[in-house]
Amino acid sequence: MKVLKFGGKSLANGKGIHKVVDIIEDKVNNGELITVVLSARGKSTDELEAILDKAVRNESYQEQLEAFKKYQVADYAGFSVDDEFETLDKLFEGVSLLGDYSKRIKDQVLSQGEVISAKLITHILKEKGVNAHFTDSRELIKTDGTFGEAQPLDKLSKENVITHFKKYNGTTVNVVTGFIASNTDNETTTLGRNGSNYTAALLANYLDAEELQNFTHVSGIYTANPDLVSDARKIEKLSFAEANELAYFGANILHAKTIIPLIEKNIPLRILNTFDHNNRGTLITAENNANGIKSLSVLENVSLINLEGRGLLGKVGVDARIFKALAHNNISVSMISQGSSERGIGLVVGADKAVEAKKVLEQEFEADLYKRDVNIITVENDVSVISIIGQDLSTFHRPYNALIKNQVIPLLFNNTVSGKNVSLVVYKNQLHKALNVIHGEIFEISRKINIAVFGHGLVGGTLIDQILKSAKEIEKRKKIDLNIFAVANSKKILLNKNGIETSWRSDVKEGIQYEIGDIIKFADKHHLENLIAIDNTASKEFTDHYITLVEEGFDLVSSNKVANTLSFEFYKELRSKLEEHQKQYLYETNVGAGLPLIDTIKLLHLSGENITRIKGVFSGSLSYLFNTFSKEERLFSEVLQEAIDKGFTEPDPREDLCGNDVGRKLLILARELDLSNEFTDINIHNLIPENLREGGANEFLEKLKELDLVYQKIKSEQKPNHVLRYIGDLHGDLFEEKGILDVKLVSVPESSALGQVKGSDSIFEIYTESYGDQPIVIQGAGAGAAVTARGVFGDILRLTEKG
């Protein structure tokens, strides 16, 4: 014999009910011996409760009651449940007149849902020729009479069930009402939360069933609620002990009490999907899983009570007083955590009990509050409990660190000594994000990195294309899912929580106007975790958002050099915000584009290697300009235009020519060495003649030819075999507060290291105490969209590794 139990969603009008009938019919046709246990249909129980509430307030409930009745008989010609409807009419009328109802009355009202449901399925099955028998569980399951949450009287109930099934067995399909029972005076009682499952488990136990098949609207038990965690996976098999933990910690598919009758008789329980019943679902048996399972479950509708007081230190019996006072008022505590000093104790109780719990504790600790031994008792309502089942503490740092990195700071934390379970209380508005972050960590599912790209010009645009091209491969190799959810320019933004498409260039034109707060709200609304903001602008205005972004949980990656070269005060403030919020800021491309310069300098400096000087050609565009101009007989303006066209210059090329860009790079390196120079400290040789410095960029570009004479003269006045180079030089006493920063045009022998630089290469000579006169040299392409974008990409991957 198999017991089949169908839940309310399976029995709703429409597709569900037909599926239920098909499943039963199939089993009967296969010759299987089955018993069917049913919940009320759809939301019938909620509806009946709502009507009851209206009736007790003497509000008009007729319309809702008529709709309820219509729903129950819709589409089923020949089916009538007039007796049940009449009972409901009378009960509601009485409640409305009295303005009150007891738990006893409520049980009578709610029970009609299951009776109607079982009668309907019996009716349909009979019409289809199945030998079905409506079985009212009130005649079988006898209880202690606690209305609303009755306890079965096992011996009596078992006898009744066995007698009934002796009478109606063989080819008969007993269609049994779940949830409802009766006391020894034959008054209707109900079995409380998950009551229909409980009925099914009791029948399975009494009848020694070979399996209990619980048909739901989901395909089994998942590693987390799939509605909240899209990567959740189905668990094929688990043990009763594990199921019990899941049930206890809130997996709403089961209730702990349901499992006990099954454990007693070692009856397997299979969780199946009515709407996909060929799926094997999840099988729960007594067999222990060698590797153990891991799963996340959530308790919602809870409140956190916090009791704090310096006077609790060392006092005996504080916990006992708390539990006694709460237990006395029938308030159950689902989680407790206290510091070893006992100065603060946190308790989780049902949200509906929170106000009462606070009152009860205030009464219990009245004297202590008066003496200030207890300072305060507070209630935090908007919280949820996440339990990581199967999580032992040796690897807990991974999900925990990931939570902190995503600015989810648990309010309370506890673990079981033997059960490998860890529970965390988090704010409700962070639940979704927290679940996804933890789930990604514990199952090593690809970690989603949500990226917002600001600036999609030469560098930004190339970066986006590079990411879209390599994302799949990176996911395969590194289990990192790079998801660009925002692309913005100075006016518009394109947002897509699931990631932009390859058509992003045209899509962004249709984007919306935005402010920085809109992106933050979007990320928040869609619970996006592991956020990175990429600055590929050259904008000072955008750097004004850095601190906000850090405060809102974004790591930063930037090709834009401006933020690192604003006042030293801002430089420090940004770093202190990063530290405060445990965020990272990477900007390897700020100096030498894709060359690994900043990392090298950082490492040398950190490892105690004293850097004494950094000198070289810092600008890719000016390297190209002077390398080409020095060697070839071409006009200065022509070569400059070429450097612009090749994407080597800044968006405004005057930033390169006036020396600001090299100055910035020099200052960034100086600050890496803990020097506190300001931009104004840099001695810059501006390459733009004074008469061309006024006006806008376009105006300047129209006058490029005016540069030709000036630079032809400089070129011709050099010594033989010399070439022009625009260099940066950081020197002086680099162990003082400030270094000397020079940016200048020099003429050097063609055969020197600087003289031999080619194309758009940059060269950096790093002099240190240990290396003496032999500098460490880093040389290579110092500008260009592709190499720079690759460098930014590298920073993103580095961040994900720091994850």
Ligand SMILES: NC(=O)C1=CN([C@@H]2O[C@H](COP(=O)(O)OP(=O)(O)OC[C@H]3O[C@@H](n4cnc5c(N)ncnc54)[C@H](OP(=O)(O)O)[C@@H]3O)[C@@H](O)[C@H]2O)C=CC1
């Ligand atoms: N080219 C190179 O070799 C290297 C460049 N870099 C740096 O890369 C950065 C980008 O350079 P590049 O790609 O050439 O520049 P582009 O001019 O090609 O692109 C700049 C982008 O930034 C956008 N933007 C400007 N202001 C804002 C703002 N306030 N908010 C949002 N978006 C904004 C622009 O949008 P809109 O069109 O609306 O203005 C545009 O999409 C620069 O900081 C540069 O110094 C670093 C190393 C090497």
Ligand SMILES: N[C@@H](CC=O)C(=O)O
């Ligand atoms: N304009 C810059 C680009 C890289 O930072 C340069 O020419 O080096």
